[in-house]
Amino acid sequence: HSASIRTAKLTIQGGHYTHAVTFKDSYSNQDNYATLQGGYVNDSKLILFNSSSQLTTTLSTGDSSFAGNVGIGTNSPSARLEVSADVTTNVDIAHFSNSNDIAKAKISLSANSSGELSLIDGSNNTDVFITSNGDSYFNGGEVLIGTTTSTGAKLIVDHDNTKMLELKRSGNTKARFIADSNHGQLDLYNSATANTIRLLASGDSYLNGGNVGIGTTSPSQKLQVVSDSIIMADFTTTSTKGGISISEADEGG
Numbered sequence: 001h002s003a004s005i006r007t008a009k010l011t012i013q014g015g016h017y018t019h020a021v022t023f024k025d026s027y028s029n030q031d032n033y034a035t036l037q038g039g040y041v042n043d044s045k046l047i048l049f050n051s052s053s054q055l056t057t058t059l060s061t062g063d064s065s066f067a068g069n070v071g072i073g074t075n076s077p078s079a080r081l082e083v084s085a086d087v088t089t090n091v092d093i094a095h096f097s098n099s100n101d102i103a104k105a106k107i108s109l110s111a112n113s114s115g116e117l118s119l120i121d122g123s124n125n126t127d128v129f130i131t132s133n134g135d136s137y138f139n140g141g142e143v144l145i146g147t148t149t150s151t152g153a154k155l156i157v158d159h160d161n162t163k164m165l166e167l168k169r170s171g172n173t174k175a176r177f178i179a180d181s182n183h184g185q186l187d188l189y190n191s192a193t194a195n196t197i198r199l200l201a202s203g204d205s206y207l208n209g210g211n212v213g214i215g216t217t218s219p220s221q222k223l224q225v226v227s228d229s230i231i232m233a234d235f236t237t238t239s240t241k242g243g244i245s246i247s248e249a250d251e252g253g
Contacts, residue, residue: 020035020036020037020038021035021036021037022034022035022036023035033048033049034046034047034048034049035047043060043061043062043063044060044061045058045059045060045061045062046058046059046060050067054067055067056068069081069082070082071083071084072084073085073086083107085109087109088109088113089109089110089111089112089113090109090110090111091108091109092106092107092108093107093108093109094106094107102124103120104119104120105117105118105119105120106118106120110131110133110134112133114131114132114133114134115131115132116129116130116131116132117129117130117131119140121140127139127140128140142154142155142156143155143156144156144158145157145158145159146158146159157177159179162178162179162180163176163177163178164177164178164179165177172189172193173189173193174188174189175187175188175189180200180203183200183201183202183203184200184201185198185199185200185201185203186198186199188209190209196208196209197209211223211224212224213225213226214226214227215227231246232246233246234246
């Protein structure tokens with residue numbers, strides 16, 4: 001026997017390949033409740049059975065399995081896996097690391113006890129950060145919603161519905177980006193939730209939210225054009241009927 005065997009409190013030695021200790025029901029002497037198994041060529045295992053002698057848990061130096069909920073930091077898990085911290089703020093609950101023990105994903109609690117998710121790149125920079133209360137950011141590349149095809153834009157939304165993106169405040173729609181029959185459309189809504197502005201790539205557009213300024217940020221008329229060019233506006237037509245040109249008057253008369 002080796003020194004490690006001699007100093008053990010209890011040593012049970014079986015065959016060359018496999019040896020085990022089995023705990024049985026003392027009444028029937030048939031139902032197994034637990035088996036401690038090991039061997040020269042096999043993984044060491046602790047196998048647990050329920051009251052119906054059904055295998056429920058295997059703890060192994062190889063693959064392990066659990067039929068019920070698993071708790072870490074708690075003895076009453078309410079989900080398949082529940083990890084409980086010992087404090088409520090400023091703590092990392094879980095790290096997911098590479099083979100060099102460098103964390104590449106973290107689940108944390110913030111200073112105000114909000115949930116946080118951090119994703120870390122190959123240079124150990126946090127490129128994606130999501131929090132339930134505060135600022136989140138996506139700096140790892142493009143953000144694709146409804147598609148896996150990149151076009152180079154920072155945000156790409158692809159949807160088979162006509163409403164591609166909707167922005168709300170306090171439950172009221174304030175802006176909509178729409179793909180209507182393959183044509184782009186932008187709708188803007190005022191405080192009374194009326195659609196006062198529509199820009200449509202193919203069809204009728206309108207600006208009913210107030211005055212419209214071109215070259216100015218403070219128009220005083222329904223349409224005000226401010227330009228440093230002599231020609232203020234040029235209206236042309238595709239027909240042969242001509243058009244209208246509006247220009248600044250010649251100061252010389």
